Amino acid sequence: MMTEIQINGLKISGALCLVRLHHSTPDTFRLPAFCGIMAGSQINLPFISTDHHSSGIQAACCVEAKHQMLTQKLVDADPMMKGHVSYIPDVGLLTLFPHQSSLKLFVRSLRALSTESVRVLEMASSIGALTYVLDYAQLDAAAELLRSCFKLDGNHSPFRAEFVVRQGTQLKPEPME
Amino acid sequence: MSEKKLIMVVDDDPDLVESVSMRLVNDGFRVAKAYDGEEAWERIREEKPQMLILDVMMPRKNGYVLCEEIKKNDQFKDITVVLLTAVADAVTSTNYTHRDGITTLADDFIPKPIDMDKLMDIVKDNLEYSS
Numbered sequence: 001m002m003t004e005i006q007i008n009g010l011k012i013s014g015a016l017c018l019v020r021l022h023h024s025t026p027d028t029f030r031l032p033a034f035c036g037i038m039a040g041s042q043i044n045l046p047f048i049s050t051d052h053h054s055s056g057i058q059a060a061c062c063v064e065a066k067h068q069m070l071t072q073k074l075v076d077a078d079p080m081m082k083g084h085v086s087y088i089p090d091v092g093l094l095t096l097f098p099h100q101s102s103l104k105l106f107v108r109s110l111r112a113l114s115t116e117s118v119r120v121l122e123m124a125s126s127i128g129a130l131t132y133v134l135d136y137a138q139l140d141a142a143a144e145l146l147r148s149c150f151k152l153d154g155n156h157s158p159f160r161a162e163f164v165v166r167q168g169t170q171l172k173p174e175p176m177e
Numbered sequence: 178m179s180e181k182k183l184i185m186v187v188d189d190d191p192d193l194v195e196s197v198s199m200r201l202v203n204d205g206f207r208v209a210k211a212y213d214g215e216e217a218w219e220r221i222r223e224e225k226p227q228m229l230i231l232d233v234m235m236p237r238k239n240g241y242v243l244c245e246e247i248k249k250n251d252q253f254k255d256i257t258v259v260l261l262t263a264v265a266d267a268v269t270s271t272n273y274t275h276r277d278g279i280t281t282l283a284d285d286f287i288p289k290p291i292d293m294d295k296l297m298d299i300v301k302d303n304l305e306y307s308s
Contacts, residue, residue, distance in 0.1 A: 009191075009212050097191030097212070128195030156216070 005104055006151045010143050012159045013046060013093035015065035015136050018121055019075075022084045023056035030081060031059040037074050037081070043067045047093055047133060049124040060122045062133065065089065091121060092136040094143055096150070099130040105150075106130060112149045118142050182304055183224060185209040187217040187240070188232035188261065193291070197230060200293050201300070214238025218246065221253060228257040228304060230296070231283075248282035257303045258283045261291065 021030045031050060038045055038061075047062035063071050068089060075081040099105060109130065113120055118141070122133035134142055143159055184206050186197045191212065198208040209224050211217035215237040221229070229247070233240040240260055247253045260283040285299050 126192050128191035
């Protein structure tokens with residue numbers, strides 16, 4: 001019988017676009033420049049990961065689906081980026097927490113997803129969470145699948161956030177006397 | 178030897194909850210965690226922490242509402258509340274603003290991104306006054 005693993009919650013993102021920055025050497029690593037371009041246009045990156053291969057370093061990021069066109073335009077306008085970036089639209093994030101480097105959590109969740117042929121495009125483990133990048137159309141089914149694999153608190157957080165924070169330019173109010 | 182004080186960290190960002198919790202444990206506190214306002218309220222009733230480090234923007238019940246409920250409740254009004262105000266100068270298009278926070282009954286504030294050393298100063302100062 002499988003041991004029960006308790007988690008505090010699962011989160012599902014809205015529709016996103018996966019942006020892959022292709023292999024580069026440490027000297028031509030494009031992620032810092034890409035982040036700078038995104039920050040300059042107030043585009044949030046809800047997911048960032050990097051991985052190292054013998055052929056170099058690859059980075060993957062997500063932007064909101066509605067920012068895909070703008071992201072492509074900004075990337076194409078930058079000679080360092082153009083031709084080294086690819087896009088996968090209609091993806092989403094499925095996040096389990098807390099993770100705390102639990103191999104059992106990772107193995108059980110990944111096994112469940114692969115058994116049901118859920119395509120995992122990227123994954124990342126952070127200090128508090130384990131996040132999968134999946135096809136957006138499969139997010140709800142994948143969440144239900146993982147929900148059946150773990151024990152969730154009765155009063156767990158909702159799966160979907162109720163708000164989205166946008167960046168913008170706003171003048172700081174004058175300090176009150 | 179006095180019992181370690183219990184601090185509840187409430188934020189819908191698991192990484193923030195984890196990183197703040199690790200620092201608090203490292204500095205000798207006990208930690209409880211919650212990931213939204215409703216869950217926090219339930220756990221406050223169960224565990225009655227001495228302090229709450231409370232995010233503002235959370236699902237189900239935001240930090241301002243939870244803070245007000247705590248401070249107006251005779252049983253829990255002595256819990257020290259430190260609000261994490263993620264509503265930075267560059268963030269717009271949200272229902273939350275710094276000005277909303279001015280009228281809350283929180284004991285202290287710290288802006289995000291969190292300066293951990295500053296947070297620990299705030300935690301220790303406030304717990305010292307409340308003990």
